Amino acid sequence: MNRIETLVLLAGTELPSRAIRTQIASAVNVIVSGGTGSGKTTLLNSLSSFIPKSDRIVTVEDAAELKLDQPHVVRLESRPANLEGKGAISIRDLVRNSLRMRPDRIVVGECRSGEALDMLQAMNTGHDGSMTTIHANTPRDACARVETLVLMAGFDLPVRAIREQIAGAIDVIVQVARLRDGSRKVTAISELVGMEGEVVTMQELVRFEQQGLDAQGTVKGEFVMSGVQPACLRRFEEVGVAFDAGLFSTAPGRKAVGTTWLR
Incomplete structure (x- = not known):
């Protein structure tokens, strides 16, 4: 199965798959959020294949799972301490050192500690x-999780400053889940659009609505489009990425959810 087929399988249909591919090509910053076994790394691997071949990419992982075919890829892996407790190289060490390697893009297999702060700074610089x-x-939980991980970096940063970093760095959160029938699917695509007071503001672009199970026990459902244009549409135009302006619109037979301001 090739990367496009994998992406379409996880996204459920060609429509959200096209939306995600457009965002990757236009260099928006993406977080893939989900539970254990939901397909986060599989989706990240598929998304990475749509990065232009001209970009220099640095990947940072605990164990090499990403398989990028681009010619300019630097792969970094963390290392545990030896029997004497020395020589450990953490994900955070690698993220900070990757900034000295002149990367166009940094792909981190998973943020689970203070490296989230360095990742946000990289996205913002x-x-x-x-x-x-x-x-x-959920996408909202993902923002809260990033906030918690930043605090694990050991710096006494004001909560508002952290949230401003999150709002300025992250463009899109792609939510994946393992459904009751064992299938894995993209269940939401949400976009961060700034701050409103002390709150990071998001708008939902696509949502998967479950509609029960069929006779074989397979989850039934449909993708619901928001009917709003993404704020990153200007980015598509700036980098010359072809984009169907009606992709997120409410077409006949496609249910609209409107703009969802998540708090």
């Missing part, structure tokens, strides 16, 4: 199109 995964059940 010109490394557009960077990606990572995180354990969370």
